Amino acid sequence: MSALLKTPLFDEHVKLGGKIVPFAGYELPVQYKSGALKEYTAVREGEAGIFDITHMGQVRVQGKGALDFLQYVTTNDVSKLVDGQVQYSALLNEQGTFIDDITTYKIDDEHYYLCINAANRHKDVAHLQAEAANFDVMVTDESDDTTLLALQGAKAQSLLQDLVGFDLEGIGYYKFARGQIGSASGMVSRTGYTGEDGFEVYIPNSIAVEVWNVLVEQGAVPIGLAARDMLRTEMGYALYGHEISDSVTPVEAKLMWITKLDKGNFIGKVAVETRKAEGAQKKLIALKLVSRGIPREHYPVWVNGEPSGEITSGMHSPLAGGGVALAYVKPEHMTEGSLSVEIRGKQIEAERTTTPFVRSNVRK
Amino acid sequence: MSVPTDLRFTKEHEWVRIEGDTATFGVTDHAQEALGDIVFVELPEIGRNVDAGEAYGVVESVKAVSDVYAPVAGEVIETNDALDGEPDLVNSDAYGAGWIIKVKISDNNADTELMNPEEYTAFLDE
Incomplete structure (x- = not known):
């Protein structure tokens, strides 16, 4: 290290x-x-x-091939961006799992800027530069x-x-x-x-x-x-290394809204289509504890008395007034079955809820 | 902050106040400072017997989960239920309103096994 x-x-x-x-x-x-x-x-x-x-990290992408390049390496539809707009997106590998989640800034048709996660920076830059060889584009790490x-x-x-x-x-x-x-x-x-x-x-x-x-x-x-x-x-925002990683695809992570299968070819598309057709291996849910306790990352989640998955992020929410968490569970348990979280060997009852756990005040 | 003179201390930064055959447990000011904002305290059942050094409860801060250990052995006779609603009492008044449980002492090892205030102060400076 x-x-x-x-x-x-x-x-x-x-x-x-x-x-x-x-x-x-x-x-x-x-x-x-x-x-x-x-x-x-x-x-x-x-x-x-x-x-x-x-x-x-920050990566600048410039050149006549910038749009084609970003359409190929990111999941969202970059052609929908206007100058001065930001888009939440992701980089996938050929297996359809996440290299990173990112934001794409469109400066103009031949000039974009990406904001990437710190822990993934060198992996992302190496990946982007390798793929850039096939496009008329220059990728610069400005981090x-x-x-x-x-x-x-x-x-x-x-x-x-x-x-x-x-x-x-x-x-x-x-x-x-x-x-x-x-x-x-x-x-x-x-x-x-x-x-x-x-x-x-x-x-x-x-x-x-x-x-x-x-x-x-x-x-x-x-x-x-x-x-x-x-x-x-x-x-309820996803964080790399928690809800998303190189072992899940957008199908599991509930991120199909940033994965545009109809935009043309992109890295990971075929694998995501296959996963979507076959069904997710697990599904991300939001839950709230009914009784007292704090759900934390890696705590087991049980459904109908059987192990079903685990917490990926959890906390005591002062505003929600209790323990809230994101968790992966078996697909069949996304909407059905009685939930509990195992905390220090005890089953604490939980219920499904929606995100955000508290009111968002972003200016839409 | 100075260390209260009527208490005994463990190396895990717990304190105990002994009055007759009753002992009150808590965590020290140093411990609450290191833990940060405490948001949950898991208390034991009344009547449970705890050994010296045994984990009798859990203190959770925003980022960490920490066991708390009994300085002396005894039977739990009272828990600080105010911590259910105000776990941050452990932060704001570690040696007072932030006490955690009271036990009926079954084996008083305090004089031989625990640190007195001078020893604990020196231990903190190490």
Whole structure:
């Protein structure tokens, strides 16, 4: 294992009392001084949280063959994007299982930008560059030069507006704009991983500390990995390594909505079609505990007294008022059978529910 | 934060207050700090007998699940039911309102096996 990396904001995290842990090859704060619950509450209840998500990777795709290339390597229909639009998508292998889940930004017909997961970065880039050899396209890994901040919560727009040289109000959900940010140029999208209104801000590393500190001084609350995962899980958003991995296809992961089988050929298409025809091996469900307890990753899920699967993400949801979780179960148990979660040898009754587990406040 | 002087401590950062044949258990301020925001405490059944060093309950924070161990042996006679609704009492008042259970002591090993406040303070500094 190589040495852990630091983001340009590492010293700021330490100054703010961040408790530093290893995560996806980086040293990142799991929480700051006031603790994960207060951070979570700030984002859910009207403030704005600021997240250093610089560990995530960015890949630029340019050239006359950019659209054809992305149609072939990603699952969603890139031809549907207009300039300035973002799309949730995935990279599959020939077996139809996930290499990664990603977002695709369309700058123009010959220029796209991908945001990828930190833990998958080198695997993704190697895959994209290998496939790019067959297209008129250039794939550039810009991860090391780019700082990515998320600003999430009701006050996100007003805090960020002071710092950017363009109008944020005009940026719709899953749209983005480029322009002046602080003393440099960057990109802002109305996207996020929390279920609150907010933005993700791509800037050069050179202004990372400046932008972070201005936003924190104006009242943005620094948010660590623990609160970020609470906010993500409450929305039921999939996370690579949990709900999605190279052992499941979009059929199991309930991600057929980003997998467009009618758009033409793409990597993994045949395998997904086959899986769809044969039926999923397991199905992702959302559940809520009826009695007290916290469902956590890998806890067994039972249906009608028989083992059926396991939790992939779970938490105590302050807003839902109990334990909520995503879990894989046998396909026949997706809608039928009485559920329980095994917690320390005891069966705790659960019921199926829908995601998000709590109300989403994203601006649709 | 200073360590209360009327308690005894374990290396797992539990405390015990002994009054006559009753012992009250909790986790130390150091433990709650390390665990982070506590969101669930699993309490034992009244009447259960626990041995010294035996896990008698579970404390769950946002990110972690931790067993809590009995500093001395005894029969569980009371549990802190306030923790059902306010598990964060363990964070806010680890040595007071955040107590976890009371036992009727069956074997008092506190003087020989447990750390006194000075020893625990030194242990924290190691």
